[in-house]
Amino acid sequence: MTRAPLAAYPALRLRRLRQADWIRRLVRETVLTPADLIWSMVVHEGEGEIRVASMPGVTRLSVKDAAQAAKEAKALGIPAIAVFPHIDGAKKDARGSRAADPNGLVCNAVKAMKDAAPEVGIMCDVALDPFTDHGHDGLIEGGRILNDATIEALVAQALVQAKAGCDILAPSDMMDGRVGALRSALEAEGLQDVMIMSYAAKYASAFYGPYRDAIGSGKLGTGSVDNPGDKKTYQMDPANTDEALREVALDIAEGADMVMVKPGLPYLDIVRRVVDEFALPTFAFQVSGEYAMLMAAAQNGWLDEERAILESLGAFKRAGAAGVITYFAPRAARLLGA
Numbered sequence: 001m002t003r004a005p006l007a008a009y010p011a012l013r014l015r016r017l018r019q020a021d022w023i024r025r026l027v028r029e030t031v032l033t034p035a036d037l038i039w040s041m042v043v044h045e046g047e048g049e050i051r052v053a054s055m056p057g058v059t060r061l062s063v064k065d066a067a068q069a070a071k072e073a074k075a076l077g078i079p080a081i082a083v084f085p086h087i088d089g090a091k092k093d094a095r096g097s098r099a100a101d102p103n104g105l106v107c108n109a110v111k112a113m114k115d116a117a118p119e120v121g122i123m124c125d126v127a128l129d130p131f132t133d134h135g136h137d138g139l140i141e142g143g144r145i146l147n148d149a150t151i152e153a154l155v156a157q158a159l160v161q162a163k164a165g166c167d168i169l170a171p172s173d174m175m176d177g178r179v180g181a182l183r184s185a186l187e188a189e190g191l192q193d194v195m196i197m198s199y200a201a202k203y204a205s206a207f208y209g210p211y212r213d214a215i216g217s218g219k220l221g222t223g224s225v226d227n228p229g230d231k232k233t234y235q236m237d238p239a240n241t242d243e244a245l246r247e248v249a250l251d252i253a254e255g256a257d258m259v260m261v262k263p264g265l266p267y268l269d270i271v272r273r274v275v276d277e278f279a280l281p282t283f284a285f286q287v288s289g290e291y292a293m294l295m296a297a298a299q300n301g302w303l304d305e306e307r308a309i310l311e312s313l314g315a316f317k318r319a320g321a322a323g324v325i326t327y328f329a330p331r332a333a334r335l336l337g338a
């Protein structure tokens, strides 16, 4: 019998390692588990749950339900919850005064969740936008977002959050120097164990749209000189990548324990660069618009919802992220068999 010369066959058959589930599992390079998830959760001051129209499956939770959800996180093996407040319009002002209210919604939610499930880490956004009537993350004067004055307000906000029991402060405002200011304020107050996960590389993104609906911050300003219509003077230009590394380097130098890249999937290249360059725990935020996109396609029958959820989350692990902040957290944990 004559044999074809060996060269007629592929020299290497990579498909050999894909032929059955057992071998695929054996050679798998990254694994997603509930321990990779931070549950992004919206709370409100009223009773009951309120659906967020642009984010099917996401509801604003009452403080009581948030405490229950913290227990659920524990049962599902989700290590931490990131809490975002929906504040009544009547309670907002230009200075975002309620951000530093020790008896406000965020502090009440933190206390209730820590009481219900002390083993679950609680992370708070440090930024003024849920509390300002103009929807910006900082104080405005003459149409400009004031950097240093905003930092003072952020420090006041962060200290009440930390004193309420928040474990991780997550400044998402993108003012220059805020991480250093938070770190020294924490040290001065004897709160040295409070962690900082900075939104280090946060882009001025269209993908935050549904979040404004979720927390009720409405449309940003009119675009007039006194009322900027976007966040481009403080959030990063989506076209940039080296700048992300400079932001991360600064935040680490100022005392951040962990950093975050935001949004998530469209910015996985940034996640990979940050991980390779700095080798510190790097998280990514699968933001509201990413959630909405997946759900909209799934509800139209255009995507297999469960597979798409897990594949999108697994992509963050492949890019080198330590974990993902996601509205899918409880759902994904269940899909993972928790």
Ligand code: PBG
Pocket: 125, 127, 128, 129, 137, 172, 173, 207, 208, 209, 210, 211, 231, 286, 287, 288, 289
């Ligand atoms: C505000 C903040 C935003 C998000 C988290 N914190 C919106 C923004 O910067 O405009 C977005 C979260 C999401 O879209 O899921 N500091």
